[in-house]
Amino acid sequence: MTRALHWFRDDLRLADNPALLAAAGDGPVLCLYILDEGGNRRSLGGASRWWLSRSLKALAAALEEKGGALILMRGDPLTILPALVESARIARVTWTRRYDAASVALDKALKETLTRAGIEVQSFNGSLLNEPWEVTSKAGQPMKVFTPYWRAARERGEPARPLPAPRTIERLALPDSAAGETLALADLRLEPRRPDWAGGLREAWTPGEAGAGARLESFIGSGLSGYAEDRNRPDRESTSRLSPHLRFGEIGPRQIWHALAMARQGGEAAGSDTDAEKFLSELGWREFSYHLLFHNPDLASRNYDSRFDAFPWHDDPEAQRRWQRGQTGIPLVDAGLRELWTTGWMHNRVRMVVASFLIKHLLQDWRAGEAWFWDTLVDADPANNAASWQWVAGSGADAAPYFRIFNPVTQGETWDPKGAYVRRWVPELAKLPPGLIHQPWKASAAMLREAGIDPGKSYPQPMVDLGLGRQRALDAFAAIKGS
Ligand SMILES: Cc1cc2nc3c(=O)[nH]c(=O)nc-3n(C[C@H](O)[C@H](O)[C@H](O)COP(=O)(O)OP(=O)(O)OC[C@H]3O[C@@H](n4cnc5c(N)ncnc54)[C@H](O)[C@@H]3O)c2cc1C
Missing domain, CATH: 3.40.50.620 (HUPs)
Structure with missing residues (x-):
């Protein structure tokens, strides 16, 4: 014993x-x-x-x-x-x-x-399908690009089958000397009190292993259908929302992998093979992020690509504050940041758009955005958050090139075509028609009046001209490109 x-x-x-x-x-x-x-x-x-x-x-x-x-x-x-x-x-x-x-x-x-x-x-x-050191290049080196990383990971074969929970757990009594050190959950003071801002979180989530299992089951049984395309649609509940459960280890990737494999074998999984493979590859991005973090311990604080050390960031606390509050005057950006503030989560496509806007249109250091996400996301993850911010900035491994600057209007029109997502999170714009909801500055005075919008008062004017902001970012990048 x-x-x-x-x-x-x-x-x-x-x-x-x-x-x-x-x-x-x-x-x-x-x-x-x-x-x-x-x-x-x-x-x-x-x-x-x-x-x-x-x-x-x-x-x-x-x-x-x-x-x-x-x-x-x-x-x-x-x-x-x-x-x-x-x-x-x-x-x-x-x-x-x-x-x-x-x-x-x-x-x-x-x-x-x-x-x-x-x-x-x-x-x-x-917590991982593969240990960060187990997947290497043919020369035994850490990987820098996702596609070969994921290919090499897949070549290692199926992950081990998940283990059952212990049948029983025999309680070991604490000695008196240690009992005085123990705390009740409330003593940890983890939940906000004055003010209690967690109402939206309580409504949106069921933390814990049972909540994670229920989410996985419903995702595999129905949510997975159309995932490969729809995962980009913030106006639909099209992704698993397993991220905070994975972050806290309420479910592990081996369980997800095998639950999906079994459901596919039994014909019980919704969606096509393409949907399933796309979903697995997103778990692959999580693995890749951990691979990067393990081999680059200061991923959250230092540019992976050191050329960015010379980047001329504008340190503008007021601009950052407007961005944090969802008051930029750019509807899709504001919708995302308000979704984050209310529910502790934001859709992946919108995460990319708001991050690109902060870094490129506002020229704020990606670390300011990373820190805000760290504080406000229920899935704030030491690997995924750092790797994703660097990816958007262009300073990361296998990153989006710096000149890829998301246009939040085009992104909104493509992925939120009727404006339902913006309408939900920016209700002051709800009465605008789909053609204008992503760019209210194009609406006529009469139309704004009809929609009950008073520009600059009920909804902010855009804090930056998107075309000028884009050009300014390209110019800033040109300054470090050759360094
Ligand atoms: C700027 C930025 C910051 C981010 N910060 C975080 C973070 O702190 N924590 C976090 O878990 N994810 C982060 N992501 C990645 C991604 O947005 C979320 O994992 C995803 O939106 C979670 O929703 P889901 O569980 O419904 O995803 P699904 O689409 O259902 O994917 C399943 C799982 O795969 C993993 N995954 C999916 N996309 C990615 C990705 N791009 N990178 C790494 N893993 C991924 C997640 O664990 C996710 O739960 C960030 C992305 C960006 C652009």
């Missing part, structure tokens, strides 16, 4: 959790979550803290159903874990690996300390 401790981090689930299974295999388990707000780790943003709170609540209930209990603590794991392991006479510690530099360093230090104390430490891959 082994007394074990499973340290939950970004793996807030029971099924397909190899580290939890290894802990629960042959004896009582102490299930622990530590809110780590200091050290070198980047603190979670507000929306992620809300999600975490709900997810921990769901996890605690699921563990109790199996006989276990979730213990919550706050502080530095490097201090907490060795002391707890000693006082609770733990023989084995398990965790699921993380890949950001600070976590890798922390895990390494802990492993050394615990192993020196005679404790068995086991870490597992529970």
Whole structure:
């Protein structure tokens, strides 16, 4: 019989959790979550803290159903874990690996300390199809371009089958000396209070493993139909919305992969093979982002392409504030940022458009946008967020070239043709016809009056002329191109 401790981090689930299974295999388990707000780790943003709170609540209930209990603590794991392991006479510690530099360093230090104390430490891959170091070029080097990366990943074959949840979890009682360190969920103060801005998040999401499973099932059963094309349509619920569940490890990619494969075999998956392959390749982008993060630890703070170090950014806090609030006067951009503010999520196509607008039309450093997304997204992810911002900026690996500047009007007309998405999130424009809703500045005075719009008062004038802004961005890029 082994007394074990499973340290939950970004793996807030029971099924397909190899580290939890290894802990629960042959004896009582102490299930622990530590809110780590200091050290070198980047603190979670507000929306992620809300999600975490709900997810921990769901996890605690699921563990109790199996006989276990979730213990919550706050502080530095490097201090907490060795002391707890000693006082609770733990023989084995398990965790699921993380890949950001600070976590890798922390895990390494802990492993050394615990192993020196005679404790068995086991870490597992529970959040990726392939470890970041497993996919390499033929010469054994990290990959820089997505298509060959994904081809090489696919050539490694099917990912391992997901594991079941432990049948039961025997609860390991905390010694009195440690019991005083434990906290109730409310003590972690993860949810906003004054003001409580999380109403829209509560309406939109069901954090936790059960919520993740339900979303996957309904996506495979119906949502996947037409995904390859419709995934670009923000006016339709056309993507899985699994991203925050994946971020917090309430579901793992192996589970998604095999659930889809089984449904396809059984003829129960909606959509075509093209839809399914496209969806899998999006999981591939997530894998590629982790590959990039692992090999470029400062992906969120340093240009992957160092030519961008000389880029003449305009540091304009007022412009950034208008962008954050969805008050730019460009309807699709404002709709996206308001969707983000209300629900903690934004459609991928619109993420690209708002990011391009901030970086290129407003010439603001991509790191300002990355930080805002980090604070407001429920799926704020150390790899996906950094890699995607750099991708849009043109400074990343396999990035969109800098001269590819999204035109938010054309994007709106193509992907939100009737303007339903803008109408939903920018209701002050709701009465404009589809031909004008993406460019209200083209409406006649009579039409604006009829639609109840007072330009500059009920809805802002565009903060930049799109044509001039585009030219200014191209000129700025020309300045660094040869460097
Ligand atoms: C500027 C910018 C910032 C972004 N920040 C994040 C972030 O912080 N966290 C995050 O998870 N995604 C981020 N993305 C990627 C993408 O927008 C979201 O993953 C996607 O919109 C989530 O919705 P979904 O779950 O319905 O996606 P689906 O289309 O259903 O895709 C399934 C899963 O694949 C992964 N995925 C999809 N697209 C991408 C992508 N382009 N890059 C990496 N993984 C992808 C996600 O895990 C997603 O849940 C960002 C994109 C941009 C342009």
